[in-house]
Amino acid sequence: MRHDVDIRRADPHSHEIPALRGIPLLDTDSNQPVRLLSTRQRHDLAAIAVRERVPRRTILYREHAPATSVFIVGQGIVKVFRDLPNGKRPVLAFLFPEDIFGLIEAGHYVSTAQTVTDAVVFRMPLVVLRDTLAFDAELGLQFLCKVTHQLRESQRHRIAIERRDAVGKMATFLRRLDQRHTHGERHGVIHMPMTRSDVAGYLGLSLEAVSRACRRLERSGVVTFIDRHRARVLDQRALDKLASAY
Amino acid sequence: MRHDVDIRRADPHSHEIPALRGIPLLDTDSNQPVRLLSTRQRHDLAAIAVRERVPRRTILYREHAPATSVFIVGQGIVKVFRDLPNGKRPVLAFLFPEDIFGLIEAGHYVSTAQTVTDAVVFRMPLVVLRDTLAFDAELGLQFLCKVTHQLRESQRHRIAIERRDAVGKMATFLRRLDQRHTHGERHGVIHMPMTRSDVAGYLGLSLEAVSRACRRLERSGVVTFIDRHRARVLDQRALDKLASAY
DNA sequence: CGTAGTATTGAAACGGATCAATATCTGTGG
DNA sequence: CCACAGATATTGATCCGTTTCAATACTACG
Numbered sequence: 001m002r003h004d005v006d007i008r009r010a011d012p013h014s015h016e017i018p019a020l021r022g023i024p025l026l027d028t029d030s031n032q033p034v035r036l037l038s039t040r041q042r043h044d045l046a047a048i049a050v051r052e053r054v055p056r057r058t059i060l061y062r063e064h065a066p067a068t069s070v071f072i073v074g075q076g077i078v079k080v081f082r083d084l085p086n087g088k089r090p091v092l093a094f095l096f097p098e099d100i101f102g103l104i105e106a107g108h109y110v111s112t113a114q115t116v117t118d119a120v121v122f123r124m125p126l127v128v129l130r131d132t133l134a135f136d137a138e139l140g141l142q143f144l145c146k147v148t149h150q151l152r153e154s155q156r157h158r159i160a161i162e163r164r165d166a167v168g169k170m171a172t173f174l175r176r177l178d179q180r181h182t183h184g185e186r187h188g189v190i191h192m193p194m195t196r197s198d199v200a201g202y203l204g205l206s207l208e209a210v211s212r213a214c215r216r217l218e219r220s221g222v223v224t225f226i227d228r229h230r231a232r233v234l235d236q237r238a239l240d241k242l243a244s245a246y
Numbered sequence: 247m248r249h250d251v252d253i254r255r256a257d258p259h260s261h262e263i264p265a266l267r268g269i270p271l272l273d274t275d276s277n278q279p280v281r282l283l284s285t286r287q288r289h290d291l292a293a294i295a296v297r298e299r300v301p302r303r304t305i306l307y308r309e310h311a312p313a314t315s316v317f318i319v320g321q322g323i324v325k326v327f328r329d330l331p332n333g334k335r336p337v338l339a340f341l342f343p344e345d346i347f348g349l350i351e352a353g354h355y356v357s358t359a360q361t362v363t364d365a366v367v368f369r370m371p372l373v374v375l376r377d378t379l380a381f382d383a384e385l386g387l388q389f390l391c392k393v394t395h396q397l398r399e400s401q402r403h404r405i406a407i408e409r410r411d412a413v414g415k416m417a418t419f420l421r422r423l424d425q426r427h428t429h430g431e432r433h434g435v436i437h438m439p440m441t442r443s444d445v446a447g448y449l450g451l452s453l454e455a456v457s458r459a460c461r462r463l464e465r466s467g468v469v470t471f472i473d474r475h476r477a478r479v480l481d482q483r484a485l486d487k488l489a490s491a492y
Numbered sequence: 493c494g495t496a497g498t499a500t501t502g503a504a505a506c507g508g509a510t511c512a513a514t515a516t517c518t519g520t521g522g
Numbered sequence: 523c524c525a526c527a528g529a530t531a532t533t534g535a536t537c538c539g540t541t542t543c544a545a546t547a548c549t550a551c552g
Contacts (some may be wrong), residue, residue: 025419088492106391151393155357197531208532451540453500
């Protein structure tokens with residue numbers, strides 16, 4: 001389109017250039033994720049990153065395939081999962097805009113990445129990225145913060161998995177989605193773009209258990225499901241309580 | 247002791263200087279962790295790291311305390327855990343020599359770190375480390391590799407947690423301990439310095455379940471417990487099979 | 493050598509997994 | 523635009539293994 005370049009110039013915070021969100025190494029106060037990259041760094045990254053629009057349900061890379069690229073999510077949601085011999089498909093993470101993925105492997109990818117929704121991703125060839133990071137210490141530090149942040153996330157996730165009660169897990173998940181999407185303020189409707197199966201894989205439950213948990217959340221008047229992908233929060237306090245009961 | 251300094255000079259690979267082990271970003275072949283730091287880098291780190299001997303069961307930092315230092319394990323084993331309102335105490339990770347910890351938080355620590363055995367740790371003030379990394383891109387890259395590696399570990403752990411069968415979990419854990427300790431070759435005896443409670447916290451099981459799992463492993467002739475902290479492997483194949491059955 | 497924390501063992505109950513049958517949705521082609 | 527097929531989700535009944543509670547044994551440390 002003829003306006004593309006202008007738009008890109010006009011809005012440096014657009015999703016046209018890669019960005020990272022995370023918690024700085026030394027930020028003393030807030031635990032709120034902030035923009036990690038300077039405008040300059042974002043443009044440097046843009047120089048080595050290829051922007052790709054990807055339809056939903058697209059596999060970006062497969063477990064065991066030789067690792068060639070690292071990705072940053074621009075828009076949409078990506079899931080990372082593994083295929084286990086027993087047929088289970090644990091979801092290791094859902095990735096949201098400004099998250100990195102593919103970095104977490106070496107030589108070969110150790111998991112499969114697939115878009116959950118239509119998405120925009122930035123693809124950075126591993127070799128180029130390595131050279132860039134070996135040269136730009138500031139940038140490397142930001143990547144370190146980001147991966148560190150994602151390690152924290154992974155550990156929080158691990159704790160959620162350990163819970164035995166399905167409703168509690170579900171409540172936690174809904175809350176996290178809410179936070180992630182609205183970046184702060186609530187509008188009472190939580191978007192859940194992934195399938196029940198995906199959620200089950202993420203929470204370490206069976207599909208049926210997820211279904212029942214949703215049902216029970218409805219029956220107890222905590223939320224209503226507008227459709228399978230949107231929940232309206234009726235009793236925020238109850239939701240919070242369920243989520244942190246553990 | 248009067249020979250201390252000489253010893254340090256004589257053996258650059260001793261545990262007197264910090265080291266990191268992990269999988270390089272670009273190493274194509276082996277998935278075996280290798281030494282990440284050059285001798286020069288190890289000495290640079292030594293300049294900013296304080297070496298501390300720590301008796302077993304010592305708390306290194308507490309959840310919610312202001313974060314001041316990042317640590318590298320020199321010798322021994324450290325565990326990182328959280329205290330949950332319901333009284334549970336999930337163990338997020340056991341850390342072995344050349345692992346980093348404390349890096350995974352910002353502003354305040356989000357978990358508690360405690361030595362499992364007598365240990366040697368290298369303490370690096372966060373501010374100093376930040377400045378060093380902002381300046382030395384190569385070193386920063388190694389840290390990135392290491393944290394990335396630990397993220398992989400965390401995700402592998404998450405998958406282990408999801409398993410429902412206690413014996414399988416226990417088998418996985420024993421194998422991992424074996425690999426971690428012997429760095430390759432087996433001598434048939436697995437050291438398990440941590441308590442049953444620690445193991446339970448790590449595997450997301452009750453103490454009783456761990457106890458029973460060990461019992462069943464014995465009864466089925468897979469291992470024998472010499473004492474509570476040492477297991478002799480009787481049937482390696484069976485152990486492997488149990489571990490990867492999932 | 494005793495005491496407190498740690499571990500084993502048993503019995504009962506809870507909760508999710510699994511199997512099975514049905515319902516709903518999505519996207520495709522007529 | 524509708525109908526159909528395959529995937530996705532709901533709901534019910536049963537089973538199984540872990541949790542929990544409780545009582546006892548062990549072990550490490552002062």
